[in-house]
Amino acid sequence: MVKRIITGPLHTNTYVIEGVDKVIVIDPAEPLFFDKETIIVSTHGHFDHVMGVTDMRYKEFLMSDDYEAFETSRGWALENLGINVKDIPKPTRVLNEGDEISVNEVKLKVISTPGHTKGSICLLGEGYVFTGDTLFAGTIGKVWESEMVEKMAHSLWKLKSLPDNTMIYPGHGGPSTIGMEKQQNPYLNGEL
Numbered sequence: 199m200v201k202r203i204i205t206g207p208l209h210t211n212t213y214v215i216e217g218v219d220k221v222i223v224i225d226p227a228e229p230l231f232f233d234k235e236t237i238i239v240s241t242h243g244h245f246d247h248v249m250g251v252t253d254m255r256y257k258e259f260l261m262s263d264d265y266e267a268f269e270t271s272r273g274w275a276l277e278n279l280g281i282n283v284k285d286i287p288k289p290t291r292v293l294n295e296g297d298e299i300s301v302n303e304v305k306l307k308v309i310s311t312p313g314h315t316k317g318s319i320c321l322l323g324e325g326y327v328f329t330g331d332t333l334f335a336g337t338i339g340k341v342w343e344s345e346m347v348e349k350m351a352h353s354l355w356k357l358k359s360l361p362d363n364t365m366i367y368p369g370h371g372g373p374s375t376i377g378m379e380k381q382q383n384p385y386l387n388g389e390l
């Protein structure tokens with residue numbers, strides 16, 4: 199049901215969940231087009247998780263208040279990759295902890311997980327979680343600011359509290375499960 203497409207210059211995992219007449223697109227780094235009403239959700243503001251939105255047709259674009267991270271990463275992209283990232287549209291709805299996204303039969307719950315960026319979120323579905331750049335298989339996303347370390351530790355604790363059989367769909371790289379990460383990921387075992 200969850201389909202992964204790799205998009206953009208940093209090989210972002212873009213996830214597509216198709217419902218009956220609507221489609222959820224998570225973290226598009228390239229514009230993607232569907233015949234269904236499109237709901238875009240971004241896990242954080244980094245350019246490689248939002249840059250596809252600008253040229254897409256959509257009904258809703260949902261993300262947290264993370265525009266500062268977009269601006270910073272946009273400067274980084276220009277400097278390091280020579281990519282001129284276009285400005286992104288304002289979200290049609292700003293997401294916060296506990297918010298629910300309900301599209302056809304799919305329900306996603308917002309877990310606020312600051313650390314990689316101030317506004318990073320994870321999206322919890324039934325038996326799976328989209329973790330953006332907060333948690334990867336075997337590692338975590340970079341914490342760019344020292345004052346965010348403690349927040350990241352708390353965010354990881356929240357993820358660790360999910361059932362072991364919860365599938366992890368990260369923003370880059372292959373999938374995993376919470377149980378696997380509790381075994382193999384040093385950052386879920388006090389390293390930070």
Ligand SMILES: [Zn+2]
Pocket residue numbers: 242244314331339
């Ligand atoms: Zn990121």
